[in-house]
Amino acid sequence: MVDIARQYPGQLTQPAARAHGSMRQLVRRRSTIAFLMCLPLIVIVASLIIYPAFYSIFLATLNKAQTRFIGLGNFTYLLSRDTFLMVVEQSAIFALSAVFFKALIGLVTAHLVNNLPTKGQRKWRGMLLVPWVIPLALSTLGWWWLFDPTHSAFNWLLKTLGGSEIPWLSDPYWARFSVILVNVWYGAPFFLIMYLAALKSVPEQLYEAAAIDGANAWQKFVHITLPMMRNIIAITVLFSLIVTFANFDIVQIMTAGGPRNMTHVFATYAFLLGIRSGDLPLGAAVSLFMFPILAISAVFILRGVRRRGREIG
């Protein structure tokens, strides 16, 4: 190439050997390569997420043996059953109360940790995140042991302090409480991490300007912290709603939906009907009831993420 440049000074060097055949030329085009690189992702998502999602809609319209098409039969059947209505109620109670407390605890602990000298914050953050790191199924096992009817360590403590035993998992209302408690224990650290990061992203000078303007600690929280964190709070709450709504591990392991089916959530009830009892279409129908909530939350999350992107940029 250099020789050519010397021979014909002022002219461009010879172009590289021409691509053989149009196939090579096609591959050279940027957007084709880009698409090919995305292809595995598209294949996985399309075949294992999107296709099954639509397939479940189809599945829900079949009868148990999957020989006939029965339209909305499964759905109407479910809506007529008290048990299922209770599942809807419990799923809502479970999701809403758990998310509320997780967000609250997350917000409070984030402020507490942020208040510490920076050097110590890492240690505390590390300690407080442990519930999230332990696989949920395994920590649920630990909680189950803590709630065990005969050997509950909590009950031992209560009795020693002069109180009486609590039927953590055998009384329906206590069982609901226990399930929510474990979920809050597991999920609050996630909120802590998110909110701590968000707190740190608020410029310190805004607080200084507010201090000079005359704001006390509470006013600073209400007028500066909350508005600046509004978006991240919304995103995490909605995200957690989706995940908590669809939660399976805790209920399945600790109560398997009981006592008297009062702790069942959509996921465990779908598992019971679909896998354990073998009625896949009915199970699919149960799962699909989650869809409206998920869709609405997803829309709001997306809006929130976009808005946050614009705010940062």
Next chain:
Amino acid sequence: MADVALHNVVKRFDQDEAVRGISLNIPDKEFIVLVGPSGCGKTTTLRMIAGLEEATAGEILIGGQVVNDVPPKDRDIAMVFQNYALYPHMTVFENMSFGLKLRRVAKEEIKARVQRAAKILDIADLLDRRPKQLSGGQRQRVAMGRAIVRNPKVFLFDEPLSNLDAKLRVQTRTEIKRVHQQVKTTTIYVTHDQVEAMTLADRVVVMNGGRIEQAGRPQELYHQPRTRFVAGFIGSPAMNFLPCRLERNGAGLMLRLGEGLALPVPQPRAARYQAAAGKELIFGLRPEHLTEPRGEARDPRCEFTVNLDVVEPMGMETMVFFGVNGSEICARVTPDAATAPGQPMRLYANLNHMHLIDPATDLVL
């Protein structure tokens, strides 16, 4: 009464002393500028006056009251930050009225004050916008508006022009001066730019390494610097420094600058330097006092010829650079008189404005 006083104020961060005992009296309505290189302690001092930092020792007084343990919101001060610190989720109007709302000022009063401040700063048509929609200069004016609206005892400015581009900086600088004339409140202004200090201040305080080098009116600092640091910091381009020896020459004094260059000390100045005769000193002269030979009353012995290294035409004058004894010296000459790089040029040193500095104490004699 809104004068400000600092008595031996010290600030220590862990082992590092950022402010080493400064004392200052600022009378009411004065526009005082703290200027110095980064790390000199000027911003720390400002933040201590604001209450954003606690003084390690010493007293800070606002309006005659010791305010060391008074939180910022009760000091009745207002601050304009370098990064504006506007509340991004509030409109301009809300930004400006936030402090008043917190103090439960009546709504009509708030509106009146905001309108008045907006008129002074020419931002009246921006009141409904959010900071994101404003330019840098506009945001800075909103930050000033937020401060004005509070009718505070003291205005504090923390390098407010550093984030603006050069042209906007000059414009806003004039704005600030104009606003001060209208609003007439004690103002403490921090900057690293000595041009801002000189143009805005009633008094300038030059700080270095946590201490005050010199405080005085701009012209005072310019013509009568007391330390080497102040002499070299104030004025752009900076003063030229050359090591020299002060020699006796009959009844008068002579400056030996090496390389066969010796200049006579003018009679009016010689008296001051008699005691230092024979010593090795540092000679200081501003570039504008090194010109092509001009003026009828000039002393021909102060003329000399050098070879120019660099020539920088600035339009109304030309700066020429040359070397003496290894040091680079700058002179400001009329454009026609300048020769070319590598060419010799005849220059005249107006020693009526010379300074001599004792290298042991860094004090100007």
Next chain:
Amino acid sequence: MTATAAVAARPRIGAIASLRRSRRWSLFASYFFLILFAIFFLTPPYYMIVTSLKSDAEVAHLATNPWIIANGVTFEQYRLLFNETDFLIYFKNTVIVTVCVVAITMVVSVLAAFSLSRMRFWGSGLLATGIFLTYLIPDTLLFIPLFQIVRGLGLLNSYWSMVLVYPTLTVPFCTWIMIGYFQSIPKELDEAALIDGAGYMQILTKIFIPVALPGIVAATIFAFTVSWAAFVYPIAFLFSADQQVLTVGTVTSLIKADVYKWGMLMAGALVAAAPPLIIYAFLMDYYIAGLTAGATKG
């Protein structure tokens, strides 16, 4: 000026102290409440450890304080766990599945993220948003139809079905994380490399991957922890002990002769939880970066 001189000297001892005192109180209160929260968060793991080190007799004994080890530390539970149960089989299966899934996930995500963050093709913006949306579809909605599909493929009751379906849990979010990291690499770097003569594969391997290494580590950790902890798919698709993974195995199948040996169960739970915990202990910052990447990188 005279006003300042006329100021009566105020006692300075209490002056500076009061601001500092209020700050010290707030710090004390913070530590107090944080300790309470720490007790709440760390009680279950603590109790799990304590139980796993007790003898069966002590575990069963109701009167002794369950919160401490009264009769001496014993590793009997762990010995039983490793020698007399299928625990190690579960462990082996989980390792195989996790390694495969992490490898698949990282390859797919990195390629896709590189393409989506740097190259424009028709629908790329839509795809990126779509990926995020699919992450919001939970496994508890997909597991019923996937059961049918997996059964149709003849993979039911084989841990290879896990390798097939776990990527649905990991790939969308890991792609999202990587897109964020790749986007933060300045475009000038690619342009400099292009001028230097690099092809796209070289840009990816020689520039993007090294510069975005923290993101890759964070995404890998995320993929690992999600695969390791997955519960819904294994409990639905796997039945026999030789195919089962740790989470389901420990929780459902470690029961010897219909008796719940809680000491051994806790030991099992702890050993099963150990790998994520160890990774967390050493790579905490990457772990957290992976979590927060989704929301804060917007």
